[in-house]
Amino acid sequence: MGFRSGINERQRRVGEELRRARDAAGLSASEVGEALGVKGPNISHIEAGRIGLTLERLNTWLDLCAIDDPGYRAGLSAMSESSGKGWWTDFKHDVIGRALDLAEAEANSTALDSYETLLIPGLLQTRSYSEVIHGYNERKVEFRHRRQKLLSGEDAPPFRAVIHEAALHMMYGGPTVMRDQLSHLIEVSRLPNVTIQILPFDCTSFASTDTPFMLLRGPHHRLHTVLLEQPHGGSFVGDPESVAKFDQKFDRIRGLALPPLSASTPTSSATYRDSLGLIQHIRYKVQGW
Incomplete structure (x- = not known):
């Protein structure tokens, strides 16, 4: 779980959504960390977008927070899995x-x-x-x-x-x-x-x-x-x-x-x-x- 060198808006938003889900479920960072098999402090990095999640861990997080809306889960999974590359990548220095x-x-x-x-x-x-x-x-x-x-x-x-x-x-x-x-x-x-x-x-x-x-x-x-x-x-x-x-x-x-x-x-x-x-x-x- 390496740290990203830069955080874009999509990555930040995925982390924000995960934090919102955890808060709504009344779970602590350590409780989610235990379920994911990661140390509690890393949860704050995930929620800040500094660290990404595998699709398996993302689904575990959503299951733990009782997120069962298929459309929302699919959208969040697509955002998490996206490479972020597109035509705009050619303009990253401009x-x-x-x-x-x-x-x-x-x-x-x-x-x-x-x-x-x-x-x-x-x-x-x-x-x-x-x-x-x-x-x-x-x-x-x-x-x-x-x-x-x-x-x-x-x-x-x-x-x-x-x-x-x-x-x-x-x-x-x-x-x-x-x-x-x-x-x-x-x-x-x-x-x-x-x-x-x-x-x-x-x-x-x-x-x-x-x-x-x-x-x-x-x-x-x-x-x-x-x-x-x-x-x-x-x-x-x-x-x-x-x-x-x-x-x-x-x-x-x-x-x-x-x-x-x-x-x-x-x-x-x-x-x-x-x-x-x-x-x-x-x-x-x-x-x-």
Whole structure:
């Protein structure tokens, strides 16, 4: 049971889930250690993600904690057994660890929900827009656009995005970049798994949060994760109570936002209000710059 040289989010989450299961079962670390045939102090290392478990020991742990939900057990086993390698591995020297963790989590998600306030969501950005955001760092831009293949690939997960109107008015890169970005939002909305809504300036209710976040839905509801964007950097949140709150927040934000953008349905009149109409209006203003 050697120590890992580095701990990624998936490994940390498996340890967190095991600790939660042990606490819920009212078992001490020494009791679990005895059942697994390992020393008690090693249990804390396992729960911190510093040490992995064989599938046999993982199942023993779950049996001991009376975890009998087959979907949850299968999801946790898959996370524990995963090598963590994927296309993102080629970028390990180019982007921060959190970005690699996000790419891996996205690749294993069954659905994605995103709320952004001042930026276009990364999965919906044009290359020119991403270049401005990433200071023209070629590898970071390439990494972001490699992530976007998720939305159009085989078995692409449903992706719902709510974007605050403020993000549409930020002239990152200038009018040409933003005009193309707004047009791209309309085009990408044609994908059957993509739903885009705009939260307008004139919304009269507080949306419950002013913090951007992404809800990554795992193979089981107990394995959902929230990526919370904060001033000091992003952080992953996985405890069920917090995830449930963000799930509720997203539902509320969707309810306050304009109807979904539908590129196949033309705006019926100048006064008809939906996400497509607002984007078209802002794009028209940008063209006049």
